Amino acid sequence: MRRPAKQSGAASKREEKGMGILKHLLAAAVGAAALASLSVSASAQTIGFSQVGSESDWRTAFSADMKAEAQKRGVNLKFSDAQQKEENQLKAVRSFIAQKVDAIIIAPVVVTGWDQVLKEAQAAKIPVFIVDRAVESDPSLYVTRIAADFNLEGRLAGAWLAQASKGNCNIVELQGTVGSAPAIERKKGFEAVISLFPSMKIVKSQSGNFTTSGGKEVMESFIKATDSLKGICAVWAHNDNMMLGAIQAMKEAGLKPGKDVLTVSVDGVPDIFKAMLAGESDASVELKSDIGKYIYDVVQGYLKGKRDYPKWVLIPSDLHTPADADEMLKKKGG
Ligand code: AHR
Numbered sequence: 591m592r593r594p595a596k597q598s599g600a601a602s603k604r605e606e607k608g609m610g611i612l613k614h615l616l617a618a619a620v621g622a623a624a625l626a627s628l629s630v631s632a633s634a635q636t637i638g639f640s641q642v643g644s645e646s647d648w649r650t651a652f653s654a655d656m657k658a659e660a661q662k663r664g665v666n667l668k669f670s671d672a673q674q675k676e677e678n679q680l681k682a683v684r685s686f687i688a689q690k691v692d693a694i695i696i697a698p699v700v701v702t703g704w705d706q707v708l709k710e711a712q713a714a715k716i717p718v719f720i721v722d723r724a725v726e727s728d729p730s731l732y733v734t735r736i737a738a739d740f741n742l743e744g745r746l747a748g749a750w751l752a753q754a755s756k757g758n759c760n761i762v763e764l765q766g767t768v769g770s771a772p773a774i775e776r777k778k779g780f781e782a783v784i785s786l787f788p789s790m791k792i793v794k795s796q797s798g799n800f801t802t803s804g805g806k807e808v809m810e811s812f813i814k815a816t817d818s819l820k821g822i823c824a825v826w827a828h829n830d831n832m833m834l835g836a837i838q839a840m841k842e843a844g845l846k847p848g849k850d851v852l853t854v855s856v857d858g859v860p861d862i863f864k865a866m867l868a869g870e871s872d873a874s875v876e877l878k879s880d881i882g883k884y885i886y887d888v889v890q891g892y893l894k895g896k897r898d899y900p901k902w903v904l905i906p907s908d909l910h911t912p913a914d915a916d917e918m919l920k921k922k923g924g
Pocket residue numbers: 645646647648649722723772800828829830831856857877
């Protein structure tokens with residue numbers, strides 16, 4: 591066996607000195623790493639979120655999910671409720687820019703009017719993420735949009751109604767907020783499908799602004815104008831809350847929603863599944879509200895340097911009926 595050669599006294603002193611320097615270097619490196627990790631946690635990401643409002647049960651659930659998920663991840667979330675007014679959103683976004691937040695999330699009320707403020711965020715080098723509703727601005731002004739396909743939701747609703755009515759149906763439509771992406775796209779998708787059936791048509795259409803009270807009011811006027819829905823086979827609402835309002839209006843007029851007329855809407859909120867179990871609603875396309883995890887994954891991934899996001903991160907949608915209402919209600923904790 592080869593033995594290590596015996597070192598001279600000078601050589602072993604040099605080695606000791608070398609080891610000492612190495613220890614100092616190591617200690618410095620460990621210290622620097624600890625400092626770096628401290629500075630990461632001390633500067634937790636600050637994200638501004640401009641939310642549409644609290645017009646529907648879906649929106650309330652989505653806001654709650656965004657707040658809970660931010661807390662879980664240690665994100666400092668600056669939440670602003672625009673009360674369905676774009677001007678409030680523009681103010682909120684400008685205040686996020688002034689506060690130099692790390693990122694801005696916008697769920698836009700309507701599709702137009704965004705170019706200028708998006709350019710201001712870009713000039714301030716703050717990445718913007720569009721969620722839920724869309725904007726008509728140039729896609730280079732934001733990182734990506736994380737949202738469901740509203741047009742598909744409309745087509746799913748139209749296809750269900752075509753089958754349920756055997757392609758023969760006069761429809762009254764409750765539209766969402768005028769100029770909003772879900773109102774525009776759900777209408778287009780629904781119409782694309784029913785246009786394939788010569789005996790299906792929308793005979794009345796008006797906005798109920800995505801609220802229960804709006805849906806009720808518009809439905810009352812439809813009931814009056816059609817002599818208690820004579821010749822009407824279905825109510826199509828761009829969201830569940832307007833349908834819940836319409837159901838109230840029909841019941842107050844002595845009609846039996848879900849029996850006298852078919853109903854189909856969008857969101858899949860707990861109360862629509864309760865209405866299905868009571869036989870008062872027939873179908874709803876689910877718009878998932880627990881999407882905070884997908885949104886923050888993208889925003890935080892971007893802040894860490896990931897760049898290969900598509901311009902639209904798609905959230906899937908599907909249609910539910912009384913057949914799975916009980917299961918859906920349990921899933922939603924209703
Ligand atoms: O943007 C999504 C729509 O907005 C939901 O379907 C509706 O409930 C909400 O107000």
